[in-house]
Amino acid sequence: MDSNVPAADDGHNSGIGQPHSRREGEPITNAEAAAAQASTPAHPLGRPGRLFDRRSPFLVGLTGAAGVAVTYALIQAILAAGQALTLIVVAFFLAVGLEPAVSWLVRRRLPRWAAVTVVLLLAVGLFAGFLAVVVPPLVSQGTAFAHKAPEYLHHLGQRYPIINTVDSRFHLQDQVRHSLGAESPRLAGGVLDIGRAIFGAVTATAIAFVLTAYFMSDFRRVRSTIYRLFPRERRPRAILIGDEIFAKVGAYILGNLVISLITGVLTLIWLLIFGVPYALVLAVLVAVLDLIPIVGSTAAGVIVAGVSLTVSVPVMISTLAFFIALRLVEDYLLVPRIIGRAVRVPALVTVISVLLGGALLGVVGALLAIPVAAALLLVVRETVFPSLDQTHTE
Structure with missing residues (x-):
């Protein structure tokens, strides 16, 4: 006899709780006898019973408490995963933003994987070229501008009396010099903070790029899954409005x-x-x-x-x-x-x-x-x- 099928004589599964005896108690043996009668070829595990009364105070209170608990847990999960969710949202919007270019290449009879690859390589190439051309002079000019800011304020104060008045009232030059002439420990800490910020930005950019690539390559399935969430009778209009939103x-x-x-x-x-x-x-x-x-x-x-x-x-x-x-x-x-x-x-x-x-x-x-x-x-x-x-x- 199959161990997964209850015994026909008394309803006790032959693979569970052996050796089986009457010492288990009369309530259990009577229930097992009833279970043997309820088990039929059409319903091996018996027919489903009547549903619980949804209007009972206990179920109403239990449902309300469960709803509050689930909502609170969901809010806490969103807050805890805020940075990751932000990267996901940014990647999705970037994928949507690059989708017109991908679809344009696909309409020119290019396979979608090739179109996605071309668009991604073009985007990465433009971004890398922008960084290579702009970052070195940007860093040098930004550093020079920061160090010469007090001189510019002094120069403007000499040429325009109103700026000199504002400087004498709020001590702008002193504040700029104090912020630039910070103590070495603070400066070292600032350098470390900048290093952490740059590392975090690079990591976030890499993650966003990978997520964007996945969204772009699987955009058709993502789109279909979103529309499957709508009821069947509302799905056609959801497709019309959704595609217009994506565009x-x-x-x-x-x-x-x-x-x-x-x-x-x-x-x-x-x-x-x-x-x-x-x-x-x-x-x-x-x-x-x-x-x-x-x-x-x-x-x-x-x-x-x-x-x-x-x-x-x-x-x-x-x-x-x-x-x-x-x-x-x-x-x-x-x-x-x-x-x-x-x-x-x-x-x-x-x-x-x-x-x-x-x-x-x-x-x-x-x-x-x-x-x-x-x-x-x-x-x-x-x-x-x-x-x-x-x-x-x-």
């Missing part, structure tokens, strides 16, 4: 990188023409800050204009005018042509989303705020508003 997010991320690159190059040319010091550092700063909508470009313009004041007041005024014109060109020429008008988000929503994203995830949250806001606006416009309008008319 908008991809266009925004890829287009925003291109626009920031153009902005940085134009800024570098302008600063070199007018002889503004540390042009490369300022141009890279403008390109990075321009990734953050509204707030980033404004802050970059103020910083560059302040540095251009070391040349002359007319150059500073011209630089401010240049950044205003650059902002207009970016908003009304570059963004519509490169990203498209469909991705644009109202200014109020942009500011709010950037503030909330920065408060939640820092710089990463500010960078991802606009595509997330565009996706949410599309979902609200296509699902929430029609439902509310239909309910209101009825």
